[in-house]
Amino acid sequence: MTGTIFDIQKYSLHDGPGIRTLVFMKGCPMRCRWCSNPESQKTGVQVGYTQKNCIRCGKCAAVCPDRAIQGPDYGIIRERCTGCSKCAAVCPVQAKKMIGSQVTVEELMEIIAEDRLFYRNSGGGATIGGGEPALQSAFVNQLLKRCRQESISTCIETCAFAEAEQFEETIEYADLVLFDLKHMNSAKHKSLTGAGNEKILRNAYRLKKDQPVIFRVPLIPGLNDSFKNLEETVLFAAQFENAQRVELLPYHSLGESKYQWIGEDYELSGLQTYSEEQKQELSRWIADQNYPIEIKLV
Ligand code: SF4
Ligand code: SF4
Known part of the structure; x- marks a missing residue:
């Protein structure tokens, strides 16, 4: 069985606990206006x-x-x-x-297993992101199963816009799920990403009861960062006993140059990133909240 990936990053510290190897699957069903990996979107090479x-x-x-x-x-x-x-x-x-390139599960396993010692010492492992892993659910399922057989911890990073069967297959062997929530209002979600959020919210209920999940919100200035939307997001996340926290990820423009590389326009060109003052305001808002779930500005 082969899958299509577009990158592998070693020694990552930001997508799951410890030191991790990130595998980026190619293909995504959404078109987020701020996407920092636009080369991930098309399924083919x-x-x-x-x-x-x-x-x-x-x-x-x-x-x-x-x-x-x-x-x-x-x-x-x-x-x-x-x-x-x-x-x-x-x-x-x-x-x-x-x-993009085609790889087999065993080829990827060889690369992932090279850093077994780092995983063991740091509590890390392998994280499969993208793109959207659920578009290649059968491949991802087998890859994570092999990681578990090798006692390597597994994590999935997902936008969760997938059919129920694909989503369940993708997360079956995930020790941790990083679950993106981009907007709680479906019409706004559609205008920002090209897809409504109903399927995504339904998939949150398909996580296994004992499967840890971190909900993550990419904060985009003026698009989804109103306190109303953040409150609704946190309230949604708080109902899941398996939810560890909500992470807020402030917008960055590091992906902008990639649009030219693949011959596309970047819609958000010129959008300012958050100032220190704005980040402090967000931190104050977080400190004022009293929800039964941790909120963290990453
Ligand atoms: S630009 Fe021409 S040669 Fe290059 S990948 Fe496309 S079709 Fe092939
Ligand atoms: S013309 Fe430029 S892009 Fe084409 S083969 Fe030569 S160096 Fe590469």
């Missing part, structure tokens, strides 16, 4: 182009079977590109580079 690295040798245009590379800048006409990877294979400076 695609080509990225870093124009500033191009030395204008023309090799890519010469091999492209679809005449998708044209002009003095050797830019890609995306509608023509079939993702054949011929341009990336001949580019001498990796200005054109494929995003």
Whole structure:
């Protein structure tokens, strides 16, 4: 069985406890306007182009079977590109580079298991994110099952926009679920991500009763960070006995340059990140809350 991934990051400290290896699955059913991994969204392999690295040798245009590379800048006409990877294979400076690769469970297990000692000493393990792992639920299920067989702790990071069966298969062997909640109002959720939130909220009830979950809210200035929405989110999360806390993740713009790389526009260009003063206001709001669940600004 193979899955399509677009990255592996080792020694991560931010997506689950301890030191972790992150596996990023390719493909996502949502289109969050602030997505910091836009290269994760399409399910198939695609080509990225870093124009500033191009030395204008023309090799890519010469091999492209679809005449998708044209002009003095050797830019890609995306509608023509079939993702054949011929341009990336001949580019001498990796200005054109494929995003995404097919891997087997055992290939990934070899990479994950290399850092077993770090996991043991730090309480870490493997975290599978994306993209959305549930789009490749059968593969993720087998990968996490193998991790458990090797006594490696497992974590899933999910937007939870998935059919019930896919979602349950994805989380079956997860020791911890990082569950994104982007907006409690379905119409607003749809305008921000392209999808309503009903399916997502229903999936929260499909977590196993003894399965730890951390609800995470990406805080986007002016889009989902009203105290009303935060209160509704915390109230929703507080009803689950298995919920460890709600984490608030302030917006950053680190993914912006990736949009150009894949030939797309970044809708939120120019949006300011939170100032120290705004973060302090958020911290004060958190301190004032009296819900039976921890709220943490990450
Ligand atoms: S991936 Fe293939 S079709 Fe797309 S630009 Fe490169 S050579 Fe052309
Ligand atoms: S092969 Fe690479 S360096 Fe040469 S023109 Fe194409 S993108 Fe530029």
